[in-house]
Amino acid sequence: MPLTCTDIFKAIFAVFFPPLGVFLEVGCTKDLLINILLTLLGWVPGIIHAFYIIVKY
Template sequence: MPLTASDFCKIILAILLPPLGVFLERGCSGDLLINIIFTCLGYLPGIIHALYIIFKY
């Protein structure tokens, strides 16, 4: 499945604020909570998780 323009916006938001990128992709779910925890533990793990969620779904 090719990337769309909205995916590029989500990727940029995931780099700037990882939980926002996950929220736009999956909504208010367990993935959002996991990403918030990763972001609090370290900014880089939050980015990696957000990008994983965006590319997975």
């Protein structure tokens, strides 16, 4: 599945604030909660999860 222009912006948001990138991709779901918890535990796990969600959907 090719990346679109909006995916690039979501990826940029995911670097600075990972939950925002996930929210823009899937909305308010369990993935957002998981990403918030991962971001609180460490910034890098939140970024990795955000990129995973952006590429997956």
